[in-house]
Amino acid sequence: MKNLYLLLTVILLTSCSSIRVNYDYEKTRDFTQYKTYNYFSDVNTGMSELDSKRLFKAFDDAMQSRGYTLSQTPDFLVDIKSSEFQQQRNNNVGVGVGGSGRNVGGGISIGLPIGQSQLGREIIFDFVDESNDQLFWQAVSESNYKPNASPEKREAQFIALVEKVLEGFPPKK
Template structure:
């Protein structure tokens, strides 16, 4: 019984994590890119404060990776996000069964726990206007609390950025 509880807790913890998908142009020489900047007119889909938090977090991470923010960059970064609200659906099931001369039945009702969940899909795109266009992209989906404190939001962005950039630059095969 303890093992079942442990497995359920592990599944719950891993199901709430951030999921990240990556894609990139395989002909890209990532060593050519040393400086970046953000597109001037980004429509991030987030509040101005969240956009600033995310950009500060990305700047700090990219600096540790040897990239510098520049007015004359090698590539530009675009940030796109959208909030997704998923509803928990309850359901009702009716069962009838029998065997050995006995007939039985039952009704089950699914009750949603935790209410509606909100997730945010966040896309980070690296674009080289002079060469290949978009050459790298990471898309994450994670739970999101619109009423979180500024500190919690910043913490969440740090975790997302860390995970998104864990596979940059891609390893050549």
């Protein structure tokens, strides 16, 4: 029952929230050579320790379901960095006053913001080849961030985010 609840929450979050991901990768790289991964020893996600654990668990589960193995002797290393930002409000109401009458004109216009601004979070995933220390794949994700969300909602958000990020790995040629 708990798994069903978590699955429904993930579906709800992915349908309601907007997770945007941009990918970049080295076109000449043979991605079939990569089977094992690990994290940089000095990874600093920029998130709380609990959120970092949630993100790493979601990432490990998703990678394992795709056939990759966490290893002490990895083929590639993963670095994860994040930052929070204030999203711009795009909703405004314009109020204007104009003059009329015989060659007399004037006007005042004011844009009033509607609603509250939201927090956003950018998370960057870098995949670096262990043998030559070169970046070969990168995903930059942006999503809404609610600092007061429950642990269950945070976990579901990270699962949805990682699934969206890993849709582009390995790249389809």
